Amino acid sequence: MRGVTHARGAVCAVAVALAAAGCGGGGSSSGTGAAVLSSSWGDPQNPLEPANTNEVQGGKVLDMIFRGLKKYDPRTGKATDMLAESIRTEDSRNFTIKVKDGWTFSNGEKVTARSFVDAWNYGASLRNRQKNALFFGYIDGYDKVHPARGEQTADTLSGLKVVDDRTFTVRLGQKFSTFPDTLGYAAFAPLPRAFFTDHAAWLKKPVGNGPYAIQSYMKGSQMSLRKWDGYPGPDKARNGGVDLKVYTDNNTAYTDLMAGNLDLVDDVPAAQLKNVRSDLGDRYINTPAGIIQTFAFPYYDKAWNRPGMEKVRTGLSMAINREQITETIFDRTRTPATDWTSPVLGTDGGFKPGLCGRACEYHPEQARKLIKEGGGIPGGQVRITYNADTGSHKEWVDAVCNSINNALGNGKACVGNPVGTFADFRNRIGRHKMSGPFRAGWQMDYPLIQNFLQPLYYTDASSNDGKWSDADFDRLVDRANAETDRAKAVTLFQRAEEVVRDNMAAIPLWYQNGSAGYSERLSDVALNPFSVPVYNEIKVS
């Protein structure tokens, strides 16, 4: 033992001598005086186009440099008018949208009706292969500009018409009463002409109409955003700017925060959850985000789709001790789910705690009974498939399996089935190669109950990975979408959700929280329902 301590000392001493010599040269741009904060970031997976960004790292930037027709309130998640002066409809299908006067992009160009129509047409067109194109799928003419197969036969959506400088009309393919509330999503952002005329230059340094403008962008390393003084909106930046720094490993970001080298970490690593309260005290935030984790089932596999299986699925759900797992594995950064939506919707928006009832509670005896009644687990064993590369999925899947095994009194009732990479995992789901339940995480696009149900459980919907299909559910969703009264629409969606419950189409596990930690320099730090820090409200001292 003595040898070991001795060695450490010697190695450190050498390092110290060298570090001290090398330290003087570093540390240049940090103390410039203007109140700029630094924040951890990940390299965006796709080019930073609004309709091409579907993950949170790129979304962070879009949230700072763009403002759309609507904006979701960072606290309540409610959609409020931003650039929209009015959005009118008589029939929930034809909308007339008037854009507010006085808005410009940070390069001085006016934001007009055309800025929106051009951007949406660009996003929808198959030629531009935008990954969020499907958000324009409700608009009339989408099948022409983005056919499921073959060449596109039109360049622009026939449902979009510019009326005058500040007015345009949208015609949808079907009734969709809450369509205006979806317009806060980043894909619906307006785009300046420069985006189309000099696309390469725009990608190097995107220009938008939000409270921040990009000062410099070193791809893969760092982006410096500065407050745009000419921003006309009500939510002006309360700090001088934000430096986003790319971290490969969120542990390093956390270490940097501890060393005072970074101001804000918006993803506290799982390994640090135990210490974070003692490290940061009240500078640690842990608030609900619009994310729910579930297990989906392969309904294309007859074994999982025959009558009576809903009992087996419900039984499995009752064999999972959600309380214990969220407590021990996640340190309460997850909350046991009792419905299929998210607390961020609020009860007015459709969140209904307890909708799942007994089926989402831990009742081992009843679980055993239900599974037996339903004809037992297909093949005698549940194999839960998940991707093992990120998000400490292995730990909780193993915990879930332990819980199921204990409840059923069978040590081999459940095993985890890890897949190496996320891409391969998605690949297998896409090719319908799942032989049992698989991990399904859903991060909402916009805070509407519709977004938690329709894309996931509607027949052949975009994220209905298990290919679940139920005529009653589809009918109720259609009726809800056609309903102009918001409260009534929500009730109809909740009835559709009850159909999901009665069939246990997917097992809800827990609602995910967003977590962040920040330095003593910052105040007024909060996470919005998308678990992105509300940068413009942060104050730097």
Place this chain on the structure above:
Amino acid sequence: MGRYVVRRLLQMVPVFVGSTLLIFLMVNVMGDPVAGLCGDRQCDPATAAQLRREFGLDQPRWQQYATYMGNVFTGDFGTAFNGQQVTELMSTAFPVTVRLTIVAVLFEIVIGVTLGVLTGLRRGRPVDTTVLLLTLVVISVPTFVTGLLLQLLLGVTWGWIKPSVSPDAAFGELIVPGLVLASVSLAYVTRLTRTSLAENKRADYVRTAVAKGLPRHRVVTRHLLRNSLIPVVTFIGTDIGALMGGAIVTERIFNIHGVGYQLYQGILRQNTQTVVGFVTVLVLVFLVANLLVDLLYAVLDPRIRYA
């Protein structure tokens, strides 16, 4: 000499083609990379097809490889999924990793050889035993432990360095990461030098040199060290390639945006173009480093001649 070099260069061609083909196939075995691009949601089939066409993934494997190699020879390494040219990624990543490697190799040479000479000349003395023990410890502790420990101690507890390296990655910032990266090899270099030196110390030519009455430092530097360094040079030469490719752990700990970072991200996102491109360049570095090592032999030891 010239003919030897030409022959070695020609031998590199099949090695190069073979290794790139292997990497290409291995990366492709991981499956369809487009599936992972749309997050927790199925890419809509039309967009996915369009993306596959753009990246040439709809063609048969051999044709993909042929097109890729054709492009590589014109200096085009393809486009990563985030829309950046792979050459652009390389131009930012390689200088950083090269700097890190230089720092690491310097540590190996300066500290490793010095300690090796010190212990080789004083075999069995307390200095020798202490250093031997130290190297044993360094070899047995994994790099990520030393890395995280130094980061925590120097970066957080004592605050002497910044725990992470800035995007510029100047030499000064790379000293601690370089030391961590070099630590294990450094210990090997020390031991290698020590053994080699201790062995040659008893050689006839050393005795002759001493008998001639040459001063001690001349005996050591001109006669003893020059002959003893051959295995050390071989080791350091091959280590250059290993350091560049093996920096993944160190680069992750200190958040250095070099080759290791790009490779890691490329593998995670199944980005064929990035992974194959970077590994191809690493293969070249390996081959060239090996050739240089072989040529250095002749300089160090006059008995070795290349025809």
